[in-house]
Amino acid sequence: MQEGKFYSVRMRAAKNGSHEQGGKHISGGEKLSTLSHMKHAVNALLEKGLTHSRGTPDFMQIQFDSLDEPIKLIKPLQIETNEVESVEIGQALSWNLLEKVGISRQIIEKAYTYMTQYSGIRGAILIDIHLGERIDYKNEKGVRVSRMDWMNTNFEKWADYYKVPKNSRVKEALVLATKVCEHPATVAELCWSDDPEYITGYVASKKLGYQRISKLKEYGDERGCRIFFVDSSKDEDLNSYIQYLEKQPVIIQWGEENDS
Ligand code: PML
Ligand code: MG
Ligand code: MG
Ligand code: MG
Numbered sequence: 001m002q003e004g005k006f007y008s009v010r011m012r013a014a015k016n017g018s019h020e021q022g023g024k025h026i027s028g029g030e031k032l033s034t035l036s037h038m039k040h041a042v043n044a045l046l047e048k049g050l051t052h053s054r055g056t057p058d059f060m061q062i063q064f065d066s067l068d069e070p071i072k073l074i075k076p077l078q079i080e081t082n083e084v085e086s087v088e089i090g091q092a093l094s095w096n097l098l099e100k101v102g103i104s105r106q107i108i109e110k111a112y113t114y115m116t117q118y119s120g121i122r123g124a125i126l127i128d129i130h131l132g133e134r135i136d137y138k139n140e141k142g143v144r145v146s147r148m149d150w151m152n153t154n155f156e157k158w159a160d161y162y163k164v165p166k167n168s169r170v171k172e173a174l175v176l177a178t179k180v181c182e183h184p185a186t187v188a189e190l191c192w193s194d195d196p197e198y199i200t201g202y203v204a205s206k207k208l209g210y211q212r213i214s215k216l217k218e219y220g221d222e223r224g225c226r227i228f229f230v231d232s233s234k235d236e237d238l239n240s241y242i243q244y245l246e247k248q249p250v251i252i253q254w255g256e257e258n259d260s
Helices: 035-050 087-100 105-117 152-162 168-182 238-247
Strands: 007-015 024-033 059-066 072-074 079-082 125-128 186-192 201-205 209-213 225-230 250-252
Touching: 007 035, 024 035, 024 168, 035 059, 072 168, 087 105, 087 186, 087 201, 087 209, 105 125, 105 186, 105 225, 125 238, 168 186, 168 201, 168 209, 168 250
Parallel strands: 072 250, 079 209, 125 225
Antiparallel strands: 007 024, 007 059, 186 201, 186 225, 201 209
């Protein structure tokens, strides 16, 4: 890993005013960077926010903050890509995977209604696996998982090894899912993009790994969201769980045995 102090770099972009003014969420992004790489990090986030298929933003905020906490290194979740013929088959597969980790069909059904109900919020929503109720108190913001990254050289070696496309979307989603699933209170994550041109989504958990599903929604649909299924009995303090998601710095690092 690189030497020196690290900074959390964050971007959020909206259209028709800022998020606070009720603007439409366009894009968000997270990086960790040293000061010497800051221009590169800021530029990459600027580019991401300016070229999103949800629209051209008229509000963007890019900020960096120095990190004082030690950075936790985590191995990426195992990745698997499930090619499916249709959205129906893709969604049925996502149900099966969620059931495999112990979530009841009744709760999955609720989660599916939330996926569209809460589409367009910029963070994730947290639901309790026993009652299926939304448990974060973040309203239209949701919980923004932050302070995480994967250094490109290590990511590219991993991508070569697993023959995964070296695109930043897969990288960013896997970084997020790995951080989220590392916490013992996370049972699983269900995600598909709010990008109308991107229909691949995933179910992730520590046990299942990162299970990509090639079709989870129809092309052109702007609805998408992230849901974390949380076992609240495993973590008495919801605040400390949210604190971990928002504040614990994490770098994904592929195992040393494969990393020359
Ligand atoms: C997003 O970009 O909004 C979420 C993307 C999820 C799927 C990424 C992948 O292809 O693995
Ligand atoms: Mg997005
Ligand atoms: Mg986003
Ligand atoms: Mg980076």
